[in-house]
Amino acid sequence: MAVEITPVIRSAQNGDRKAFYVLYQQHVGRVYAICWRLLGDTQKAEDACQEIFIKVWQRLPEFKGESSLATWLHSIATRTAIDVWRLDKRLHFVEAEEVEATADHAQLLEQPLDSAEARDLERAIQQLPAQAKAVFVLFALEGYQHTEIAGLLGIAEGSSKAQYHRARQLLRGLLSED
Amino acid sequence: MKTDRQLDQLIESLPREITPRRDLWAGIEAQLDQQAMPAIHSRHPAKFFAPASRWAAVLAVAVLGVLWWSGIGIDPALQVAQPTMEPALNGQAIEQVPADQQIAAVYTAIKAELLSSVGLVSADFGDWQYQLTLWDQALSEVRDALNYYPEEPALLAQMEGIYQQQIEYLQWVGTLDSGSTIWMEN
Numbered sequence: 636m637a638v639e640i641t642p643v644i645r646s647a648q649n650g651d652r653k654a655f656y657v658l659y660q661q662h663v664g665r666v667y668a669i670c671w672r673l674l675g676d677t678q679k680a681e682d683a684c685q686e687i688f689i690k691v692w693q694r695l696p697e698f699k700g701e702s703s704l705a706t707w708l709h710s711i712a713t714r715t716a717i718d719v720w721r722l723d724k725r726l727h728f729v730e731a732e733e734v735e736a737t738a739d740h741a742q743l744l745e746q747p748l749d750s751a752e753a754r755d756l757e758r759a760i761q762q763l764p765a766q767a768k769a770v771f772v773l774f775a776l777e778g779y780q781h782t783e784i785a786g787l788l789g790i791a792e793g794s795s796k797a798q799y800h801r802a803r804q805l806l807r808g809l810l811s812e813d
Numbered sequence: 814m815k816t817d818r819q820l821d822q823l824i825e826s827l828p829r830e831i832t833p834r835r836d837l838w839a840g841i842e843a844q845l846d847q848q849a850m851p852a853i854h855s856r857h858p859a860k861f862f863a864p865a866s867r868w869a870a871v872l873a874v875a876v877l878g879v880l881w882w883s884g885i886g887i888d889p890a891l892q893v894a895q896p897t898m899e900p901a902l903n904g905q906a907i908e909q910v911p912a913d914q915q916i917a918a919v920y921t922a923i924k925a926e927l928l929s930s931v932g933l934v935s936a937d938f939g940d941w942q943y944q945l946t947l948w949d950q951a952l953s954e955v956r957d958a959l960n961y962y963p964e965e966p967a968l969l970a971q972m973e974g975i976y977q978q979q980i981e982y983l984q985w986v987g988t989l990d991s992g993s994t995i996w997m998e999n
Contacts, residue, residue, distance in 0.1 A: 652845065659838060664830030671831055681837055688841045722961050753826045775824050807815045810823070 771802035920976035
């Protein structure tokens, strides 16, 4: 379904940085959320977020309005965040203590969460095994279907479903411990 | 143990947006200075020449790659610039130098050789150097990707492909200043 390309988008496509800044402000929260949840590290999330917006700037002229800008931009964000996550997973073996330290990062505690339980859930998500975490974030929080997740992560659709089920089981256990 | 329903309720309560702890815009804007937008490029007439050479370059790179790595040799026309490769690599043993640096050293030398032989090109031909700049930007992006995936064969092939396009383009441009082409007749 085609959507209207707003004047702000059109200006940004023509190289207007002020217009692009408006788009940045509109979307940075959601982009950063997926980066932070997938990567579990503030610095990496910030770097990935910046990389995403630079890609968006470069590719913005390709945006033809076949979907909403949010959908289009989010697709770039997700793919880029997954690329960084995949590389990070390959290069970096995360020790248990480090996971705990990351999950306890001050930024997480500063987020305006509705309850202590919600904060515990954020912390528990960061304690999940890498692939289970990625599947959970993409399915439960980002709204992707298992078919799409399978494509994004390069796994079978059945594996995505299994990892999601496993993630839920682990989260239920982790939350009960708290 | 939480129930599935309790877990679903908790998931629903999580924010879909998280505000970065610092403003990331300054860093983004600084990098935008080094980037150019494809739409601005696409209006340039030089783009007309890119698609045809792209496919030719893919074939050329495949052949060149096989010859290169099998040690049989490369196009004699390109060997002219090869002696400059060693100084470019600061005397390091070739096997110690990352493949992308080897590729860059070789092709940069060839480009320099070809550029030095390009004379005055008719203005009717357009800004031929702009096309080279586009490829340089593409090379920069491939190098960025190689930082994440060092020695990735697909990226290295892509890198060679872009260099090869530049070489072929320069060889072609080099033929245009002879005074016998249609570009010079206007």
